[in-house]
Amino acid sequence: MVRGKLVFITGGVRSGKSSFAEYYLMDKQAKRNVYIASGVAVDKEMKERIKRHQEDRKSYPTEWVTIEQPRNLEQIIPKIQKDDGILWDCVTTWLANELYEGQMEKVEQQLYETIDQLLKKTKIVVIVSNEVLDEPVSKYEFTALYQAWIGQIHQKLVSKADHAFEMEYGVSHQWK
Numbered sequence: 001m002v003r004g005k006l007v008f009i010t011g012g013v014r015s016g017k018s019s020f021a022e023y024y025l026m027d028k029q030a031k032r033n034v035y036i037a038s039g040v041a042v043d044k045e046m047k048e049r050i051k052r053h054q055e056d057r058k059s060y061p062t063e064w065v066t067i068e069q070p071r072n073l074e075q076i077i078p079k080i081q082k083d084d085g086i087l088w089d090c091v092t093t094w095l096a097n098e099l100y101e102g103q104m105e106k107v108e109q110q111l112y113e114t115i116d117q118l119l120k121k122t123k124i125v126v127i128v129s130n131e132v133l134d135e136p137v138s139k140y141e142f143t144a145l146y147q148a149w150i151g152q153i154h155q156k157l158v159s160k161a162d163h164a165f166e167m168e169y170g171v172s173h174q175w176k
Contacts, residue, residue: 004122011167028045038094074114091129
């Protein structure tokens with residue numbers, strides 16, 4: 001069995017990551033384009049961002065299947081079909097959701113196992129994440145813990161990825 005391709009895309013807030021990821025995935029002509037959404041509409045700004053992303057996907061010539069999965073990413077496995085294309089947006093939001101539940105070592109290990117299972121089943125998995133490590137480590141304990149986890153997860157995902165991109169000002173830079 002051929003392993004699916006893993007693509008990691010990072011960048012700052014509103015750098016064009018999601019649009020780049022959507023077009024990248026649509027170009028791969030997967031059986032279905034599946035959007036895994038980690039965001040939870042907890043405030044007005046997030047509701048607007050979610051709505052904007054949904055409207056963007058409606059404007060494309062390809063149909064998207066959306067799965068809302070803010071936590072427990074492994075629960076998507078039964079919903080994924082052979083040769084699907086997956087876009088998971090985004091790791092940083094998912095991690096914030098999971099951190100409140102604790103047991104991060106177990107959660108992190110489950111993440112990698114889920115990605116490996118997806119790669120056995122799909123044509124391509126595109127993972128989007130925010131770059132939050134350009135700033136010094138926070139003096140606040142919880143924020144510093146978040147920065148440590150996201151840094152560790154990013155490094156592991158990039159090491160597993162076939163390609164890694166960073167977005168700045170709507171322009172992609174391929175690092176791997």
